[in-house]
Amino acid sequence: MVVAFLIASMAYILVSIYLGWALATDRPIHKWGTLSVLLIGMLAHAILLYPYIVTLYGLNFNLFNTLSLISLFFLLFYGLFCLYRPIVSLGILAAPTALIGVTIGYFGRAPYQPLTNVSMGLEAHIILSLAAYCVLLMAAVQALFLRLQIRELKQSTIHRFWVNKLPSLQSMEALLFDMIMVGFVLLSIALGLGLIYVQDLMAQHIAHKTVFSVLSWLLFGVLLVGNWRAGWRGKQAANITIYAFILLAVGFVGSKFVLELLL
Structure with missing residues (x-):
């Protein structure tokens, strides 16, 4: 090891x-x-x-x-x-x-x-949940970088660190929505499997985690529909991504921290 x-x-x-x-x-x-x-x-x-x-x-x-x-x-x-x-x-x-x-x-x-004694369905739910959390974490970080690039472009300064060092704004924005789409699909499947294989939300102390995950899923879904129908992008898309991930993080990491380290 x-x-x-x-x-x-x-x-x-x-x-x-x-x-x-x-x-x-x-x-x-x-x-x-x-x-x-x-x-x-x-x-x-x-x-x-x-x-x-x-x-x-x-x-x-x-x-x-x-x-x-x-x-x-x-x-x-x-x-x-x-x-x-x-x-x-x-x-x-x-x-x-x-x-x-x-x-x-x-x-x-x-x-x-x-x-x-974990069923294959529950194992799949856990792995897909972690994979979704990871991709959406990447999307949140990507959104932060996107905001930094947009701010530098609006300031019209000659010292553009984020614009010069990172990929183009168009590539960064396209990657952001790639990440959100992949994460949204993984989270959708994970939540669906959770509804099928998780027996008692209250007894397993995951009711609050489920609520925050569903709220995050809805917000990411709204963003994808907004991008498709109304062309949401740029700073607006970055902000929504960050807010949606915060909801997911509060439910996921917050609950594990409280249950395992505080209680």
Whole structure:
């Protein structure tokens, strides 16, 4: 396990340093080399995380394991989006995030009752929920970057850090809605499976999580319809994305923090 942690950490650190150097010096970024090193780190990350989650006593989705898994999903989706969008420079955020996640998962410990006798439907609900949360987290971060770019363009200054260092505004906006669409579909399926396989919301202390998740899902749905029918974009789309994700985060991370660490 130590070897897997060191390999994953080293891969993420090397990519972070390389991308930071390339952006600081305006050098071209070698896309496939960057993604290849990240793939090595992701494989080591997955090997490290698997026995922490899949235990002899059941699935262990405690707070630290969950954060580590989310960071791995974060990097996975970043790589997939890189395949067809010119966004490799955004790895300057994805790689350090994965480094933080794998470190938290390796060193963090929280009391947790493993999930036993879990049906395949419930397992799918959990995994899809985490994947949806990850993609929508990426969308929220993307929305923040989009707002920074829009603000710099409106100020008409010659020092445009975010405009110069990040992909074009058009690419960033297109990527934002790609992320929202993928996250919305994953969250829709996860909520549907939850309604089928979760038996007692109150007894499992997830009623409030469900309420916040549904509110977030509705807000993301409104944004997608607004973009399709009324052309919502730019700062308006970024703001709605951030608000919708805050609702999801309050229900998801907030409940796990209270139940596992405070109570």
